Amino acid sequence: MEKTSLTGDDLRFALLATDISLFAIRDNELFVRLIKVNQPFYSPNTWGLPGGLVHPLKTADQSAVQHIENKAGVDSKKIYLEQLYTFSDIARDPRNRVVSVAYIALTHWESLSERECADSKEVQWITVSKALKLKLAYDHNEILSAAFGRLKSRITYTTLISRLVANEFTLSELEQAYECIIEADLDKRNFRKKILKLGILKVLAGKKMNGRFRPAQLYAFKSMKISDIEVL
C-alpha cells in the first residue's frame, strides 16, 4: 500500500523497506508466515514475506517490529529478531527502486494466540519447503532461502533454538526442533549428553505426559539471551 503511493521523482532515491522471514515450529515442521501481496503488478494470488517501508524516523529494526505486528499479525513481544542481509538489486521490486533490509524472526507456536495462528486469505503459516516451491513476490524466494540457510547454520552454533521451542520442553521436543530445522536425524543419547553438558538448560520440577506413555522431564533454558556456543 505504502509502496503504491510513491511515484515519479521519488525514484531519484532508493526507498528502504524491511522483509521478515518469521519462523515457528509446529508438528515437527518449520513454518513461515506469508501474506497476500496486493500489488497490481502481481496476480491476485501471490504470496510474499511480511514487510514494508522503513519509516523515516524509525530504524530498520523498529520498522521490522512494526511490520510484524501490522502485516504478519503477530505480537512483536513474542518475537526474536535478527538482521539477515540487505537486498538491493535494482529490479527486485518491479515498481520502484526499493532496497530491503531482510530479517529473521523467530517465535514459538505455544506462545501464539488463536488469532496469531490463524490462516486466512490474507495471511498464512506455511511450511518452509512448500513456501519455497511457490513463486513468491519480488525476490522473496531468494530472501526466504537465505533466511532458512542462515537459520540452519546459526542454529548449530548459537542458542537460537531457545526462541523456537516453548518455555518448558522435554529433551525429545528439543531434539525434534533441531531435527526439523537441520533436516537430519540426531542420535538421542549423544544429543542428550551434549546438550546437558553445555550447561545451558535447567531441570524443572514438572514432568510432561505425551500420550499414554512414560512422562518426560521438563527443561527450560537458563537464559533467553542468544549466545554463540558450539551446540551440534
Add this chain to the structure above:
Amino acid sequence: MEKTSLTGDDLRFALLATDISLFAIRDNELFVRLIKVNQPFYSPNTWGLPGGLVHPLKTADQSAVQHIENKAGVDSKKIYLEQLYTFSDIARDPRNRVVSVAYIALTHWESLSERECADSKEVQWITVSKALKLKLAYDHNEILSAAFGRLKSRITYTTLISRLVANEFTLSELEQAYECIIEADLDKRNFRKKILKLGILKVLAGKKMNGRFRPAQLYAFKSMKISDIEVL
C-alpha cells in the same frame, strides 16, 4: 559531498549509503583504510571509513565497489567484498537520515601500487587498533568494530585469509596472517599439520628467501573462492 547537496524535503526518506572497512596486512599488523571526512559538522581533522551514497541505479555492492575506487583510491579488482550489516540508527548521520550498508573489504598489500599504499592528508592506512582509538565520524567506530569482530570470527571457519595474503606465500607468512588477526599465537607444528590436511593449499615450485636463512617453501590457495571450512 553528495550528502551535503541534499536538503529539506528529501528527509521524507532515508538516504542509502555504503561504508567500507577495507583491510590489509602489513608488517604483521592489520591495517584499515581511512579517509578524511570533509563535512562542516566534523572538525577538519576527523577520519572515517570510505563510502558514500548508493546511486539510484546501482546495487549496494556496486556502489561499494565504486566508493572503494573513488574514496579509498584502490583498484576494486584487487578487492574481495562482503556485506557486513546495515546500520540504520536515526541519528547516525548528524545531517540527514542516512542508512548505511556496511561492507568488509579485503586486499593484500603486495598487490597494491605505490599510489594505493600511499598516505596523505586525505587518505591513510592505519592499524585497526589505532583506528579504533580515534574518534571517527558518524558511527564508524561501531561499524569498524563490527567489521573487525566479524573478520576475526569468520577467518576461523572460512578461507577469507586467502584474500589477505599474497598469491604466493610461505606457511610462516600464512600463520602470521592468522596470528595478527586473531591476536593470539599459534603452534607452528599444529598449524602446519592442520592447514595442510585441509587440502586447500597447493605446493608451488619456488622457494622464498627471508633474510639470509633457510629458504621457505612457497604455497598458494588452490581456489580463490571463499568457502566455509573449519580452519582453526
Add this chain to the structure above:
DNA sequence: ACAAAAGTGTTTCGCTTACACCCATGT
C-alpha cells in the same frame, strides 16, 4: 502383557594439544 516413548553407558576413533630438536642457508 503390551505398546510406545523416556531414559541411560561404553567403546572406538580421530582430532586437538602440548612439546623439542634437527635442517638449510648466508655471513
Add this chain to the structure above:
DNA sequence: ACATGGGTGTAAGCGAAACACTTTTGT
C-alpha cells in the same frame, strides 16, 4: 661456526560417533 628462521613427529587427552537395552506409563 654460528645465528636464524624452516621444518618435522609423537604421546596423551578429549570429544565425537556408533550402538542396544531397560524403565515407565496407560490401556
